[in-house]
Amino acid sequence: MILKSQVEWALHCCAILAGLPEGRYLSTKALAEFHGLPKEYLSKALQSLSQAGLVHTTLGPSGGYRLAKAPAELTFLDIVEAVEGKARTFVCTNIRANNPCRAPGYCESTPCAVARIMWEADEAWREKLRNVRLSDLIEILSKEIPADLMKRTFGWVLERAG
Amino acid sequence: MILKSQVEWALHCCAILAGLPEGRYLSTKALAEFHGLPKEYLSKALQSLSQAGLVHTTLGPSGGYRLAKAPAELTFLDIVEAVEGKARTFVCTNIRANNPCRAPGYCESTPCAVARIMWEADEAWREKLRNVRLSDLIEILSKEIPADLMKRTFGWVLERAG
DNA sequence: CAAAATAGGGATATTTGTTATCCTTAATAG
DNA sequence: CTATTAAGGATAACAAATATCCCTATTTTG
Numbered sequence: 001m002i003l004k005s006q007v008e009w010a011l012h013c014c015a016i017l018a019g020l021p022e023g024r025y026l027s028t029k030a031l032a033e034f035h036g037l038p039k040e041y042l043s044k045a046l047q048s049l050s051q052a053g054l055v056h057t058t059l060g061p062s063g064g065y066r067l068a069k070a071p072a073e074l075t076f077l078d079i080v081e082a083v084e085g086k087a088r089t090f091v092c093t094n095i096r097a098n099n100p101c102r103a104p105g106y107c108e109s110t111p112c113a114v115a116r117i118m119w120e121a122d123e124a125w126r127e128k129l130r131n132v133r134l135s136d137l138i139e140i141l142s143k144e145i146p147a148d149l150m151k152r153t154f155g156w157v158l159e160r161a162g
Numbered sequence: 163m164i165l166k167s168q169v170e171w172a173l174h175c176c177a178i179l180a181g182l183p184e185g186r187y188l189s190t191k192a193l194a195e196f197h198g199l200p201k202e203y204l205s206k207a208l209q210s211l212s213q214a215g216l217v218h219t220t221l222g223p224s225g226g227y228r229l230a231k232a233p234a235e236l237t238f239l240d241i242v243e244a245v246e247g248k249a250r251t252f253v254c255t256n257i258r259a260n261n262p263c264r265a266p267g268y269c270e271s272t273p274c275a276v277a278r279i280m281w282e283a284d285e286a287w288r289e290k291l292r293n294v295r296l297s298d299l300i301e302i303l304s305k306e307i308p309a310d311l312m313k314r315t316f317g318w319v320l321e322r323a324g
Numbered sequence: 325c326a327a328a329a330t331a332g333g334g335a336t337a338t339t340t341g342t343t344a345t346c347c348t349t350a351a352t353a354g
Numbered sequence: 355c356t357a358t359t360a361a362g363g364a365t366a367a368c369a370a371a372t373a374t375c376c377c378t379a380t381t382t383t384g
Contacts, residue, residue, distance in 0.1 A: 001163050001164065001165050001166070001246055001249075001251055002163065002249070002251055002252075002253055002370095003163050003251050003252050003253070003280075004163070004341095004342070004343085005253070005255065005342085005343080006342090006343090007252070007280075008252070008253070008254065008255060008257065008276065009257070011276045011280075012257055012258065012276060015276070025359095027358085027359065027360090028359085028360075029358095029359085033262070034260070034261065034262065035257045035260050035261075036257060036260030037257065037260075038343085038344060038345080040344070040345055040346075041343065041344050041345080043360075043361085043362095044343095044344095044362090046360085047360080047361065047362075050360080050361085057359090057360060057361090058351090058352075058353095058359080058360085059350075059351040059352050059353090059358085059359050059360055059361090060351060060352025060353045060354090060357090060358060060359055060360090061352070061353050061354070061357065061358040061359065062352085062353060062354090062358085062359085063351085063352070063353085063358075063359045063360070064359075064360085065360090076279060076280075076283075084163055087164070089163055089164055089165050089251075090164075090165050090169070090170070091164055091165070091167070091170070092170065093167065093170060095170065095171070095174055095197045095198060095199065096174065098196070098197050098198030098199075099196065099197075099311075099315060100195070100196065100318065101311060101314035101315045101317075101318050102311055103311070110306065113299060113302045113303055113306060114170065114173045114174060114177070114299065117238060117291075117294050117298075117299065118165075118169075118173075118238075118291075120290060121238075121287045121288075121290040121291045122287070124286045124287055124289070124290040125283045125284070125286055125287040126283075127286070128282060128283040128286040129279075129280075129283045132279050136279075137275060137276065137279065140275045141275055144272065144275060149261075149263060149264055149265070152263035153261060153263045155263075156262065156263050162353090162358095162359090164341095164371095166370095166371065166372085167371085167372080168371090168372090187330095189329085189330065189331090190330080190331075191329090191330085200372085200373060200374080202373070202374060202375075203372065203373050203374080205331075205332085205333095206333095206372095206373095208331085209331080209332065209333080212331080212332085219330090219331060219332090220330080220331085220380090220381075220382095221329085221330050221331055221332090221379080221380040221381050221382085222328090222329065222330055222331090222380060222381030222382045222383085223328065223329040223330065223381075223382045223383065224329085224330085224381085224382060224383085225329075225330045225331070225380085225381070225382080226330075226331085227331090324329095324330090324382085
């Protein structure tokens, strides 16, 4: 059970977009080049972010992506779910219904207890991601990344931002 | 990102094995028939439980599986990890290293901040599963399942237990 | 001792999901 | 008008999950 690589890509792209000045856009091409990713396929991840309303886009030269909300209003869960989907990791196929001893018309009222427990763990995972904002990541990165690398990166992005 | 169906199967099989009297064994054939599952493939899940030391096996007619520990000593995490593996859901491919602005020999000391956050969510999921014991599930089921169905099921299993 | 049933495990399909590429269309800036 | 962009459909390559088959060693039972 492994998350799509697009989840990693989307998170890093959002971190870059968070550093973009108001009103500027960054293209798929620039984001792909920066991260060393296949442009066409990265585009699918960015489309997912767009469909989820997390980023705003414009067409044409100087077009691309910018965040649709402030980094403090964007959670990790928003980004992860936009790309990976909102489905639970545990799928209950209700195999208890195959019990040969159950009465013919027996119909279970509550979801399977096994599923309920597994879904609680899923929810704990989501809750953790819901409580991390993109702004939290930016704050961590600004402390960890050397100032000169930060500055050069910022310059690299601005050169390509439309 | 969906867990293997074998995880569901293993959890339900352990619940059945938990009701087995001391020293008795239940075969793959019986477990597969009870749950309506493909015998050969279910066998792979049970082999995983065996390799993880969660169940004990014997060969020959009247052979099969029993729990290797008391239900109170078996957690959901034990069972899930035995079948699904212990790998994290988020795989960090360190795409930050592709940043064209970074110094040639620049080597990051700490794991990527994005990965650290995602791994914390993974750990929250594990922690939740670690805190649910198989005995907790049995307790819930004993309350939810009608007494007559429980009795018939118990009889069905005992008829086939070696 | 012989026969039947079992777990274990290797080999191999089959199916599904992920990853990736290509191409067309509509919009937009210069 | 031209170049560039996002969006999205079609399709291919690849990997993982699901499933089946078959052989072996072991053990109970008759």
